[in-house]
Amino acid sequence: MSAPPAAMLELEGVSAAYGRKIRALKGVSLEAREGEAVALIGNNGAGKTTLMKVVSGLLAPEAGRVRFRGRDLAGLAPDRVVGLGLCLVPEGRRVFPRLSVLENLQMGAYARPRGADAARDLDRVLAMFPILGRRRSQPGGTLSGGEQQMLALGRALMAAPQLLMLDEPSLGLAPVVVDQIFETLELIKRGGVSILLVEQNARRALKFASRAYVLETGTIVAQGEARALLDDPAVRQAYLGL
Amino acid sequence: MLVQQLLNALTLGAIYALIALGYTLVYGILAMINFAHSEVLMLGAFAAWALAGWAPAALGSGLWGAAGLLAAGMLGAGLVNVLIERLAYRRLRRAPRLAPLISAIGVSIVLQNAVFLWVSTQSLAFPQPAGTSAVSFLGASINGLQLAILGAALGLMILLHLFIARTRMGRAMRACADDLEAAKLMGVNADFVIAVTFFVGGALGGAAGVLYGMNYGSIKYNMGFLPGIKAFTAAVLGGIGSVRGAVLGGFLLGFLEVLAAGYIPNGAQWRDVVAFAALILVLLARPSGLLGERAAQKV
Ligand SMILES: Nc1ncnc2c1ncn2[C@@H]1O[C@H](COP(=O)(O)OP(=O)(O)OP(=O)(O)O)[C@@H](O)[C@H]1O
Numbered sequence: 422m423s424a425p426p427a428a429m430l431e432l433e434g435v436s437a438a439y440g441r442k443i444r445a446l447k448g449v450s451l452e453a454r455e456g457e458a459v460a461l462i463g464n465n466g467a468g469k470t471t472l473m474k475v476v477s478g479l480l481a482p483e484a485g486r487v488r489f490r491g492r493d494l495a496g497l498a499p500d501r502v503v504g505l506g507l508c509l510v511p512e513g514r515r516v517f518p519r520l521s522v523l524e525n526l527q528m529g530a531y532a533r534p535r536g537a538d539a540a541r542d543l544d545r546v547l548a549m550f551p552i553l554g555r556r557r558s559q560p561g562g563t564l565s566g567g568e569q570q571m572l573a574l575g576r577a578l579m580a581a582p583q584l585l586m587l588d589e590p591s592l593g594l595a596p597v598v599v600d601q602i603f604e605t606l607e608l609i610k611r612g613g614v615s616i617l618l619v620e621q622n623a624r625r626a627l628k629f630a631s632r633a634y635v636l637e638t639g640t641i642v643a644q645g646e647a648r649a650l651l652d653d654p655a656v657r658q659a660y661l662g663l
Numbered sequence: 664m665l666v667q668q669l670l671n672a673l674t675l676g677a678i679y680a681l682i683a684l685g686y687t688l689v690y691g692i693l694a695m696i697n698f699a700h701s702e703v704l705m706l707g708a709f710a711a712w713a714l715a716g717w718a719p720a721a722l723g724s725g726l727w728g729a730a731g732l733l734a735a736g737m738l739g740a741g742l743v744n745v746l747i748e749r750l751a752y753r754r755l756r757r758a759p760r761l762a763p764l765i766s767a768i769g770v771s772i773v774l775q776n777a778v779f780l781w782v783s784t785q786s787l788a789f790p791q792p793a794g795t796s797a798v799s800f801l802g803a804s805i806n807g808l809q810l811a812i813l814g815a816a817l818g819l820m821i822l823l824h825l826f827i828a829r830t831r832m833g834r835a836m837r838a839c840a841d842d843l844e845a846a847k848l849m850g851v852n853a854d855f856v857i858a859v860t861f862f863v864g865g866a867l868g869g870a871a872g873v874l875y876g877m878n879y880g881s882i883k884y885n886m887g888f889l890p891g892i893k894a895f896t897a898a899v900l901g902g903i904g905s906v907r908g909a910v911l912g913g914f915l916l917g918f919l920e921v922l923a924a925g926y927i928p929n930g931a932q933w934r935d936v937v938a939f940a941a942l943i944l945v946l947l948a949r950p951s952g953l954l955g956e957r958a959a960q961k962v
């Protein structure tokens with residue numbers, strides 16, 4: 422037996438709020454190990470995006486601890502966090518609308534030391550998404566929704582992350598495009614990158630991930646092997662519409 | 664006569680454009696109007712004036728001396744603008760929009776009065792570079808000083824374009840203007856990029872202040888007000904937030920004013936009326952300005 426993979430990301434009792442009244446996370450603990458794909462599912466308003474904001478440094482937690490590869494992220498601004506190898510593909514894609522596709526991808530490599538293997542990664546991303554190469558000088562805002570999602574994903578890969586967090590990458594996309602996105606995620610996973618995936622499409626997410634957490638109004642209410650959750654009657658009823 | 668009028672319009676327009684760029688750069692990234700910008704340009708002129716008084720011999724009186732004054736004005740105004748952002752705006756970035764606006768007006772009044780009280784209440788002579796009095800061009804004798812001012816302003820605009828379009832920092836500035844939060848997620852230190860934006864915008868304003876001072880040969884504590892408000896108008900005319908719009912708006916306003924002054928009877932008194940009437944007409948037809956993008960395009 423080999424030793425279990427080391428923890429990549431650990432959350433311990435994390436609470437977060439917007440203002441005084443809206444408590445969006447109430448003592449959430451979860452972890453993602455090296456090379457592992459973890460899904461986080463939950464209904465609208467459960468706090469999934471909030472959790473990703475806390476991890477990426479956009480929102481300071483009220484309590485609890487976030488550690489990435491053993492390092493406490495407390496007080497780190499988002500631009501520092503991404504430099505550690507943790508990259509978020511935000512909800513709604515958020516490509517830079519007036520920057521060209523190529524410039525969007527270059528922005529993805531912003532946090533890396535200059536002259537790093539960015540050129541090689543650019544080739545890799547363009548090979549993964551040939552459409553981005555054909556649209557390289559077009560403004561990001563003129564791409565279709567699916568193309569924008571590919572751009573957002575490609576941009577995040579340009580940061581050469583060790584942990585990739587994705588907030589609803591399939592939202593509003595045609596089924597074919599969703600398939601393509603998940604095929605790419607599969608490739609990324611096989612490349613050794615850890616993934617934390619938030620999805621509305623719970624079935625898809627549970628089939629993709631090895632482990633999963635279920636978030637309800639700011640609290641983890643279930644967790645375990647993704648397969649087991651797929652068969653869990655409560656989860657099936659609440660999230661898979663069965 | 665016509666050539667001279669054309670040069671008047673271009674010179675005035677170039678100065679407006681430089682100032683307008685300062686408004687538009689800041690607006691592009693923070694969606695706020697830096698109403699202290701007129702005082703930034705005034706302080707740029709005063710910084711250059713102070714240098715000229717302190718080291719007249721070192722500067723000399725030719726074009727090189729003028730370039731030194733320009734550099735001093737740009738550096739001074741850029742630093743002042745960075746300081747203003749740090750002290751008066753940064754903490755208000757998430758506040759309701761009126762708060763930074765009022766803060767900016769406050770800064771403007773404080774700076775103007777500080778110069779009024781501590782430097783001078785009167786007009787001060789500003790050095791004009793020697794050897795640029797009259798040049799013959801297309802058979803007409805035209806003002807060489809204006810030609811130099813126009814050249815300097817155009818040079819700065821080209822440099823700004825190259826900076827924004829070609830450099831890593833320029834790209835980060837555009838990314839922040841598009842989506843500040845997404846830029847942070849890519850590793851951009853937004854506070855630093857905003858400071859750089861204020862420096863660049865302030866430096867362009869300072870350059871305009873120095874060129875304005877050279878053009879008229881004098882500066883005064885309230886010299887920023889009128890060109891400031893007109894350049895703001897120019898920025899809105901071109902489409903606030905748009906760099907090309909600021910340049911277009913600046914030159915357009917310069918031409919409108921000079922045409923009104925030259926070709927309408929009693930035109931000198933009508934120039935501002937014509938200019939602002941044109942602004943109203945353009946905004947009625949195109950509320951987001953000539954080259955402005957619809958607000959909805961910003962995510
Ligand atoms: N900027 C904000 N200001 C105030 N409240 C917010 C803000 N963002 C989210 N909330 C609230 O926090 C709670 C959690 O929101 P969050 O966006 O994390 O949910 P989510 O699980 O991502 O939902 P969805 O599936 O709809 O994206 C919700 O009650 C939401 O209304």
Ligand SMILES: [Mg+2]
Pocket residue numbers: 469470471512588
């Ligand atoms: Mg969400």
